[in-house]
Amino acid sequence: MENVKLSPAQKFWKTVKSNPIVVLLVVIGIIVGFTKDNFFSWRNFGNLASNTAVRFLIALGVSGCLITKGTDLSAGRQVGFAACLAGVLLQRANYAGRLFPNMPEMNMGVVLLIVLAIGAVFGLLNGLIIAFLNVPPFIATLGTMFCARGVAYLANGNRNTDAIVTGLGKEAGDAFQNFFYYGKTLGIYNAFWIAFVIFAVVFFLMNKTRTGRHIYAIGSNVDAAKLSGINVFATTTKAYLISAFCAAIVGLILAGQAGMGNMEAGNSYEMYGVAAGVIGGISPLGGSGLLLGAFAGAGVWQTLENGLGIIGAPVGIQRIVIGVIVTGAVLIDVVFRQGTKKVKK
Numbered sequence: 001m002e003n004v005k006l007s008p009a010q011k012f013w014k015t016v017k018s019n020p021i022v023v024l025l026v027v028i029g030i031i032v033g034f035t036k037d038n039f040f041s042w043r044n045f046g047n048l049a050s051n052t053a054v055r056f057l058i059a060l061g062v063s064g065c066l067i068t069k070g071t072d073l074s075a076g077r078q079v080g081f082a083a084c085l086a087g088v089l090l091q092r093a094n095y096a097g098r099l100f101p102n103m104p105e106m107n108m109g110v111v112l113l114i115v116l117a118i119g120a121v122f123g124l125l126n127g128l129i130i131a132f133l134n135v136p137p138f139i140a141t142l143g144t145m146f147c148a149r150g151v152a153y154l155a156n157g158n159r160n161t162d163a164i165v166t167g168l169g170k171e172a173g174d175a176f177q178n179f180f181y182y183g184k185t186l187g188i189y190n191a192f193w194i195a196f197v198i199f200a201v202v203f204f205l206m207n208k209t210r211t212g213r214h215i216y217a218i219g220s221n222v223d224a225a226k227l228s229g230i231n232v233f234a235t236t237t238k239a240y241l242i243s244a245f246c247a248a249i250v251g252l253i254l255a256g257q258a259g260m261g262n263m264e265a266g267n268s269y270e271m272y273g274v275a276a277g278v279i280g281g282i283s284p285l286g287g288s289g290l291l292l293g294a295f296a297g298a299g300v301w302q303t304l305e306n307g308l309g310i311i312g313a314p315v316g317i318q319r320i321v322i323g324v325i326v327t328g329a330v331l332i333d334v335v336f337r338q339g340t341k342k343v344k345k
Contacts, residue, residue, distance in 0.1 A: 035311070042187075048299075048306055049188055050181070053195035054250055055272045056298035059280070060195075060202055061246030062273030063294040064239040067219045069286025070130060070137030072243045075273055077148035078122050079266025082115050082251025084152040087161030087261020089114060090176070108176055116248050122148060123244030127237025145270070152263050161261035173259070180256030191253050198249060202242060203291050215239050219286030275326045276301055301325075 058075055065072045089111045122144055129140040165173030177183075183190045206212035214235040217225040226232055247266070254265040274284075280297025282289030301322065308318045 044306070046187075046189060048302055049192040051306075052299050052302040053189075053191045054253060055269075055276055055302060056295050057195050057198060057246045057250050057253075058269045058273035059276035059282075059294040059298045060199060060291060061243030062270065063277040063280075063282045063289065063291060064202075064206070064215060064242050065137065066274070066277050066282045066284055067215055067286060067289055068236055068239050069219045069222070070236070070239070071141060071274060071284075072126065072240060073138065073141040073270050074122060074126065074145035074148055075141075075243055075247045076266040076269035076271070077145045077152070078119060078244060078247035079251045079254065079269050080263055081122075081148045081152040081155070082119055082248040083255040083258075083265040084155050084161065084251075084261040084263050085118060086111055086115050086252055086255045087164060088155050090164050091161050091166070091261075108172075108179065112252065115252060116245065119244045119248030119251075120241055121244075122247075123241035124237060126240040126244070127233070130240070131233040131236035149263075156261065156263070158263075160263055163260050164255070165259065177256045177259055180253045182256070191257075194249065194253065198246065199291065199295065202246075205242075206291055211235060211238055216287055219283075219288070221287070272298075272301075275322065278326055 058079070062072050062075055126137075126141055126144055129135045129143070130137050133140075163173070164176060179190060180194070181189065181191050185193050206215065214225065214230045215238070217228070217230055218232055218235055222232060225235075247269075250269070251265065255261055258265065276297035277289070277294045278284055278297070279301055280289070280293030280295065282294055282297075304325075305318055305322070308321065313321075
């Protein structure tokens with residue numbers, strides 16, 4: 001478990017020092033910025049903020065699972081399911097219409113509650129399978145990943161929903177899209193502020209509550225956690241509930257961005273979450289890492305990808321670079337832990 005006597009800033013700096021890849025990516029971003037004029041433009045920063053917000057929310061949820069020495073491969077498909085479900089509810093179309101022919105019109109508040117409530121089912125299911133049935137997290141969330149994808153297909157007859165504005169009307173449809181994506185507050189896209197608020201809540205939960213301490217304890221040593229009286233089932237389920245909540249919010253953001261429910265929304269986002277968390281110092285071996293590290297990982301990764309795009313690097317090269325960086329981050333974590341163990345001995 002992390003040293004709780006350190007301040008959040010001290011913990012963050014400790015994480016950065018133990019993961020020089022973050023520093024390397026920042027340096028690369030600065031170099032690209034000085035070689036390309038539009039990299040440091042306000043418009044580019046705005047795009048970076050909104051794109052980073054989406055990846056950070058996924059990383060925020062997945063990181064909690066990584067800290068428990070687990071993972072959530074279903075997160076990306078939960079995003080697609082949430083986006084499609086939101087579109088269906090707003091449209092009252094096809095499958096939903098056949099089940100509930102007299103269903104009243106949906107407003108944003110009702111849709112938000114329903115999407116979050118149904119999304120929570122995936123978190124509960126993952127917690128039940130992993131903590132209660134003792135199924136390895138990789139296998140459990142792989143199964144729920146396919147389930148989420150299948151439900152998304154069924155929700156709207158195996159196709160994307162119609163445009164949200166056709167169901168809500170232009171005024172309400174624009175309001176939905178502006179609230180979750182295109183609208184700006186203090187000159188920054190609302191997607192960033194949504195991510196900021198959720199981060200503040202989860203950060204408090206992980207650092208200032210018993211639940212957060214128990215999540216770290218389970219990742220450090222699950223047997224010791226059980227002996228100390230920690231309810232492993234309840235705590236693990238809470239970690240996966242947080243992941244499901246973050247995925248549902250990302251689904252709503254992507255529905256606002258696209259203006260419809262896209263079944264392929266969130267495709268491979270679970271990999272983004274794992275990669276951003278690991279790059280930022282969240283240990284895949286469990287028990288350590290900071291949510292601020294996940295933010296740093298998402299930010300520098302998005303900056304790097306943005307920079308590679310600006311200089312015209314092929315998509316294949318971008319993917320190779322990210323793959324090498326993620327592997328390197330895990331290697332550094334393993335070497336750092338082994339060195340720590342040797343010092344303790």
